[in-house]
Amino acid sequence: MNELLLHPVLPFLVGAVLISRVPRRVGHVVMIAAPLVALGQIAALDTGTSVGLSYLHYDLEVLRVDALSTPFGVIFAIAGVIAGVYGLTVQRRMERTAALAYAGGAIGVVFAGDLLTFFVFWEIKAVASTFVILARGTPVSGRAGMRYLFVHILGGKLLLAGVLLHHSQTGSLQFTGFEVTAASSLILAACLLSAAVPPLHAWLADAYPTASVAGTVFLSAYTTKAAVYALARGFAGFEVLIYLGIAMALFGVTYAMFENDIRRLLSYHIVSQVGYMVAAVGVGTELAVNGATAHAFAHILYKALLLMGAGAVLHATGISRANALGGLARRMRGVFVLYMVGAVSIAGFPLFSGFISKELSVEAAYGEQLLWLVILMKVVAVGTFLSTGLKLPYSTWFGPEGAGPSSNTGARVHVGAVPVTMFVAMGISAGLNLLLGLAPGLLYDLLPYPVDYTPYSLAKVLETSQVLLFTGLGFWILHERLGTKPKVSLDTDWTYRRLPHVVANATAQWQAAGATPAVMGAALVRIRHAVARRFAVVHGPTPVTSMWALGSVVLATSVLLLLMSLSS
Amino acid sequence: MSLSVRIAVTAGLVVVGVVADIVVGDSTFPGYGATIGLLGCLGLSLIAKGAVGPLLQRREDYYPADTPPEFHDDLYQAHLADPDARHGDAPGGGHVTGDTAAGDDPTGGADAPGGGA
Numbered sequence: 012m013n014e015l016l017l018h019p020v021l022p023f024l025v026g027a028v029l030i031s032r033v034p035r036r037v038g039h040v041v042m043i044a045a046p047l048v049a050l051g052q053i054a055a056l057d058t059g060t061s062v063g064l065s066y067l068h069y070d071l072e073v074l075r076v077d078a079l080s081t082p083f084g085v086i087f088a089i090a091g092v093i094a095g096v097y098g099l100t101v102q103r104r105m106e107r108t109a110a111l112a113y114a115g116g117a118i119g120v121v122f123a124g125d126l127l128t129f130f131v132f133w134e135i136k137a138v139a140s141t142f143v144i145l146a147r148g149t150p151v152s153g154r155a156g157m158r159y160l161f162v163h164i165l166g167g168k169l170l171l172a173g174v175l176l177h178h179s180q181t182g183s184l185q186f187t188g189f190e191v192t193a194a195s196s197l198i199l200a201a202c203l204l205s206a207a208v209p210p211l212h213a214w215l216a217d218a219y220p221t222a223s224v225a226g227t228v229f230l231s232a233y234t235t236k237a238a239v240y241a242l243a244r245g246f247a248g249f250e251v252l253i254y255l256g257i258a259m260a261l262f263g264v265t266y267a268m269f270e271n272d273i274r275r276l277l278s279y280h281i282v283s284q285v286g287y288m289v290a291a292v293g294v295g296t297e298l299a300v301n302g303a304t305a306h307a308f309a310h311i312l313y314k315a316l317l318l319m320g321a322g323a324v325l326h327a328t329g330i331s332r333a334n335a336l337g338g339l340a341r342r343m344r345g346v347f348v349l350y351m352v353g354a355v356s357i358a359g360f361p362l363f364s365g366f367i368s369k370e371l372s373v374e375a376a377y378g379e380q381l382l383w384l385v386i387l388m389k390v391v392a393v394g395t396f397l398s399t400g401l402k403l404p405y406s407t408w409f410g411p412e413g414a415g416p417s418s419n420t421g422a423r424v425h426v427g428a429v430p431v432t433m434f435v436a437m438g439i440s441a442g443l444n445l446l447l448g449l450a451p452g453l454l455y456d457l458l459p460y461p462v463d464y465t466p467y468s469l470a471k472v473l474e475t476s477q478v479l480l481f482t483g484l485g486f487w488i489l490h491e492r493l494g495t496k497p498k499v500s501l502d503t504d505w506t507y508r509r510l511p512h513v514v515a516n517a518t519a520q521w522q523a524a525g526a527t528p529a530v531m532g533a534a535l536v537r538i539r540h541a542v543a544r545r546f547a548v549v550h551g552p553t554p555v556t557s558m559w560a561l562g563s564v565v566l567a568t569s570v571l572l573l574l575m576s577l578s579s
Numbered sequence: 580m581s582l583s584v585r586i587a588v589t590a591g592l593v594v595v596g597v598v599a600d601i602v603v604g605d606s607t608f609p610g611y612g613a614t615i616g617l618l619g620c621l622g623l624s625l626i627a628k629g630a631v632g633p634l635l636q637r638r639e640d641y642y643p644a645d646t647p648p649e650f651h652d653d654l655y656q657a658h659l660a661d662p663d664a665r666h667g668d669a670p671g672g673g674h675v676t677g678d679t680a681a682g683d684d685p686t687g688g689a690d691a692p693g694g695g696a
Contacts, residue, residue, distance in 0.1 A: 265623065330651070389615045393619030427655065474606055477612025481616025482617075485619075489624055496636070501641075
């Protein structure tokens with residue numbers, strides 16, 4: 012039972028409660044200490060540790076430490092430290108509470124040994140992450156947060172339905188590799204939604220860029236990677252994941268090519284990079300699962316760094332649209348250099364983390380004779396470097412007007428100061444990206460299966476260097492034509508953001524024209540009113556207020572259920 | 580630099596890449612890296628900017644209530660005031676640091692749009 016006190020969830024959840032009560036300066040300490048304590052706990056827990064509990068008539072395994080959960084736990088804790096330091100001077104009290112609870116939920120997901128515990132932490136993660144988005148407190152983030160919640164509640168229900176069906180059919184709640192059944196398909200659908208696999212992905216690019224600068228860094232680390240963990244645990248070797256994974260990788264890079272908002276561009280690259288991991292899980296060999304895990308680990312580090320760089324620009328200038336930035340290179344030199352470390356890491360430059368993690372997945376695809384997959388993975392790497400390593404930094408820090416001080420619009424952007432804490436967080440992340448690239452053994456030793464792979468051979472380094480060099484040359488030739496316009500891109504969120512309006516307008520027009528019979532017309536009026544009521548939320552009380560009301564009802568219900576279950 | 584010069588430099592480097600591949604002798608085919616890099620770059624640019632983008636891009640006010648702001652005034656230099664006090668939602672927080680600024684812009688804020696260093 013002592014091991015239960017070492018559960019890495021505890022410091023996060025205790026910290027989340029504590030930070031909402033203590034003075035702000037003490038909160039700084041809590042924010043950093045919670046993930047550090049969790050990291051220490053993970054180090055102290057032996058692989059193979061398992062703590063069971065009996066709840067109602069269910070045998071639960073609330074803590075399971077094994078070779079797959081440990082690497083995810085370690086990187087989730089490290090991400091908590093980095094994002095916490097980054098947000099020290101800018102995050103509000105409620106946002107910090109939500110962020111710690113969110114990180115704790117994600118850690119709980121990876122250390123859950125049974126499906127019920129897994130589901131509970133999955134939902135904590137979903138609700139807490141919604142509050143991370145809402146915490147920015149603007150109408151835009153409020154609406155995006157509610158759309159995010161709507162999608163994730165749907166995912167949570169799919170998961171619950173799958174878990175219940177699985178239990179009724181097998182009598183077991185153990186979370187291990189699944190067979191193909193109706194129940195596992197429901198769980199798979201929930202995991203795919205959370206991993207942002209198209210067409211269930213639009214919540215990510217919709218909501219992440221609307222959070223605060225530090226909130227987005229937290230969000231980028233946990234939800235999709237916890238889903239990758241769940242896929243690796245339950246669905247390794249499901250062939251459909253290969254196709255879904257590479258499709259989402261290509262989808263993400265394509266959307267990123269014409270995206271104008273720098274944080275939304277990077278969000279589409281989360282979709283793209285998670286595609287690598289999903290495809291690797293689909294390949295399903297030991298090397299491939301190692302590849303997915305390693306890539307999730309490295310991805311959290313470099314994506315956090317990229318979003319921190321973009322966030323620092325947004326913090327200093329107030330601008331997130333690439334077409335209005337530019338000419339910052341001389342004025343934000345430090346941020347530029349640190350961002351570029353993230354950019355070369357994600358692109359997979361030799362000596363940086365992306366190279367040693369991505370190549371594992373590529374090698375696994377080679378090993379299974381999936382040459383088409385290897386080539387498409389390389390093309391995605393080209394697109395990744397093109398958008399995040401060339402186009403975004405070019406338009407943000409340089410542009411047609413050069414290194415500064417004129418921006419892309421010709422005006423001069425005011426550049427404010429960037430807090431030291433942001434530089435420290437970016438420095439830690441950049442250092443770790445370089446460290447993993449230089450000493451891949453540090454990461455390889457953490458992976459679920461033994462690694463017998465040397466990333467640094469002359470042929471591999473030469474091939475990767477050439478791919479990236481010629482991508483750079485391609486950009487050099489084409490860069491005048493690759494500038495972005497201030498536009499929004501339609502995505503599958505159109506179906507719940509615009510389609511109801513279209514339907515409502517169409518029915519109103521038909522009615523006005525008298526084109527519908529009376530009975531049908533009455534039905535349409537009812538539908539339209541229902542739709543109108545749905546959208547009345549937009550003009551109603553602020554989403555945060557309504558969420559607090561909702562939250563207290565949920566809390567009261569949970570307490571009631573707990574009491575009932577204890578008395579039974 | 581003019582387009583033809585850039586293409587010529589690239590073509591020269593393709594030759595160097597092919598020769599390097601032949602010398603090392605372990606590539607899928609000589610010029611593999613150059614092919615993937617250049618064709619990938621060109622293909623993605625053409626598909627994204629030429630075909631998909633124009634189909635899917637709309638004016639910024641397409642979702643009227645969610646039109647992206649030109650200036651995020653709530654995020655701009657958010658640390659200069661106490662983040663909690665700024666939104667007035669949490670009494671009792673201490674004042675946070677104005678002294679952590681890292682002097683990235685020594686020229687100061689003569690043209691500050693609001694707030695300022």
